[in-house]
Amino acid sequence: MINFRLEERENKSLRRQIISPFLAVFVALIISSLFILLAGVSPIDSFKELFIGSFGSRNAIAETLSRATPMILTGLAASIAFKARFWNIGAEGQLYAGALAVTFFGTGLVELPSFIMIPFLFMVGALAGGLLLLPLVLLKNYYKVDEVVTTLLTNFIIVLLVSYLLEGPWKDPMSLGWPQGASVIDQGVLPQILSRTRLHLGFIFSIFFAILIWIIISKHLIGYQIKAVGFNPSAANHSGVPVLKTIFIVALLSGGMAGMAGVTETAGLKGYLTLDLSPGFGYAGIAVAMLAALHPLGVIASGIFLASIYVGADAMSRSMNVPTYLADVIVAITVLCVLVSLIINQYKFRFLEQNK
C-alpha cells in the first residue's frame, strides 16, 4: 500500500500558482482524449478541430467571445459569493430574473435614448438578479435555511415562471406561435462591436465588471469585509464588521452579476427572451469561478477558455462526427483537474517509507 499524507506548504510560490492551472488543463486534455478515443476518432485531430472551431477564424473568435460574455458574468457571480462563503448556486435563476426585467422594461414600457437605455437595462437586470437573492439571505440569517438548497430550488421556480409568461401573458403575438417574448426595442439592443458577427457590447461590459469586481475585492472596504466575513464571520463580527450587511452586499453583487448575464443574452445575443436563453450558463459560472480560483480577473480567462470548449466542441462534433456532449465531459474533467491542482498548491504529498 502506498502510504502518504498531506502536509500544508509553508510558502506558496507565485510561479507554481500561475503554472498549475495550465498544467491542470493539459492533464485534463490528456484524460479527455481517452474518451475521444472511445468515440473512435483521433484525439489530436479532434483537438485541432476544437481549436479551429473556437479560435480558427474571425467569426470563430467572435462566437467564442460572445459565448464567454454570460459565462464571465455568472463566473463573477459565483466567485464573489464563494469568497464570502455564501454558496449561491442560483445564478441560473438570477440570470432569468435579469432577462425578465429586460423584457418587462425594454420592450416598449420605457423608451430612452440608447446611451441611457442600455445602462438602464443593465441596472434593472442587475437589480432583479440581486433582489431575488435577498429573501434567501434573510431565510439563512433568521431561520438558518441553507442557501445551497434555497438558491438551487429558486432556479426551478424562475424557469417555470419564465415558461408560464412565455406561453401566456408575455407571449409575443408576432412570434408565429413560438414561446418567446417581445423584441427589445432598438434603443435597448446592445450594438455589435465586430461587424458581421454576433459579438456585442455585452462582452466589453463583462470585462469592465470583472475589473470592477477585482478592484472592489482587492482594494475596497467592501471586498475587505467580504473576505473577513468569508474567512471568519465570528471574528469579523467581534471587530465591528457588519456581517449581515456584508452578506446583503454580496447577494446584491452576486445576484446582480448573474442578472446582467440575462441582460447580455436578451438584449445582446437574441434580442428577445426565450425559454432556452441559457444552456446552463448559471451552473457553468460555478465551473468558471472554480477554474479561476475565485479571482475576478482569472474569471475572464477561464470564462473564455470554457466558452471556447463549448463553441469548439460544436465544430468538432460536426467534422469528426462525435457527440457534442464531449464538451461537457472535457469541462467537467478540467474543473476536477483544477481542483486537484489547487490542493497540490496548498499541500504537498509526503510519502512515508514502509516500516518493516
Added chain:
Amino acid sequence: MNPLLKVQSISKSFGDLTANSEISFEVNKGEVLAILGENGAGKTTLMNILFGHYMPDNGQIYFKNNPIKFGNTRHTISLGVGMVHQHFTLADNLSVLENIIIGQKSLFSFSLSKKTALDKLNSLIEKFSLPIDPDAMVSDLSVSQKQRLEILKTLYKDCELLILDEPTAALTPQETEGLFKTIKNMVNQGLSVILISHKLNEVLSVSDRIIVLRNGKKVGEKKTANADYKSIASMIVGKEISYPKKIKSKINREVLRLEMVSYKSDHDLDVKINNLNLKLYGGEIIGIAGVAGNGQQSLAKLLTGHLKPTEGKIFINQNEVIDSSPKNFMNQKVAYIPEDRNKDGLVGDMSIWENIIMTETDSIKIFNQLGFINSKNSHDQALSICKTNDVRLQKIDQPARLLSGGNVQKLLIGKWLYRKPQIIIACQPTRGLDEGAIAAVHRMILDARKDGNGVVIIGEDLDELLSLSDKICVMYNGHLSKPLDTLKTDKLTIGMLMSGKGF
C-alpha cells in the same frame, strides 16, 4: 536500569521553522516527567512525533528498547503509550463502557463480550481508584469525569506511559487536587507519566523531574526537588521575567453602570442573567470570578452589545445605551477581548495588517472617503501597533494564523488599545499563554487601568483575578454577588460564593 522511554536527538523542521532540534531525554519507570515550554517551544510537535502524527527529520525513539515506527499511531499505542489530549476524544452518545470498548474490536466481530470488558474496567477502577459508573452516558459526565474516562481508556489498553496534555486546563482547584492524587497513585503502581503543562505551580507540586524546551531545543533539565518557581520560569522564557507591579491608580468618574439587567431567551444556549447591578469606574479593574458556565459569557456579550438585555438598562458614561449593537458599543469606546481568540478574535487566513485594521473601518486614514484601503497607512499603523506591543512577527503580510498564542493576544489587545477605549471587557485574557506572554498581557491591562480605563476581567484563574483586580464579583447561576474589595477578601470567601453559598 534501562529507561522506559528513550528519545534520541529528535529533529523536525517546517520550512524555515525548526520545531524540534536534537531533543533527547529519558523517562524512567515510575516517575512523573514534566515538559515545560512556551507556546511554540516544540512540546506539541514532539508529542505528535511520538504519536505518529508527524515524521521526524531525524532521530529515534525507543520504548522499552523497541524503536517506535514513526507515522504509525497504532504501533505507538500497541507498545504501551497512552495519551490524554487537552480536547477529549469521546463519543457523547455512548456509555462509559462503550467508549472504552470502541476501537478495541473489529467492527465485524459479532460478540462485543461486554462482560469481559466490564470486569477488566472494574478491576482498573479499583486498582487506580478512579470511580466512575460504567453505564453512565458520556454526555452526562462532568469535565473531570470525562478526563477520568480518558485515563481509563488508556489504562484499558495496558498503557505503561501516560501522556497528559494540559490536563488541568478545564478543572476546578478541587478537581485538580483529585487528578494529582490519581497521578501519584498511578506512579506508585509502576506507571510513568509525562505531564505537559504551562502551570508552573502545579508542575512543581506533582512532578519528579522537569525538562524545559525553548525554541525547539531542550534548554534545561532539573530534579523537581532542586527547582524553584523563578529559576524555571526564566529558563522557559530565556530571560528574567519582569512581572508588572500594580500601583495605586486614581479612581475617576463612572464609565459603566448596569441597572437590574436581565437576559432571558428560550432558544439560545446563553445562560440566563438575573437582575445584575454593577458600577465600573475609570481607573479600576473589576474581576468577575466563577465556575465556567454560570453566565459569564452572557455577561460579556451584554457588556459589548453582542446580546441585548431583555430587561434593565445599561449606562455608558451616564448615558443610557439604546442601540445594543457591537458597533455602537465600539463607538462608545468599549473594547472587547473575547475568550476564544482564534475563533472570535482573529481572521487567521488574512494577513496581520488586515487583522489590525479590522476595527478601523471608520478611520479616514485607513479607508479613504470612497472606501478604498490606504495600503501604506495601514501597513505603517499595523507595524507601529505590533512594535508598541511587542508582537513578534516575520512579515506584516504573513497570515495571522502563523502567530503564536501570546503574539495573537498582544496583537488583539494592542489593536483595541490603539482606539483609546474607556472600557475594556477582557475574557480569560491569559488563558493558554506562557509566563512571558502572561506578564506582557498583565502589563498591558494594568497600563490601561493607569490611563484611566475601566476594566472588567472575566476569568477562572483566581490567583490572576486577585492580583489584578481592585474589586471582585462572583457569578453564580446568572446572579452576580456584591463587589468585594480585593484587599479585604480571600480565596476561601470567594470559593464559598463560587459554589453558590452566600447569595
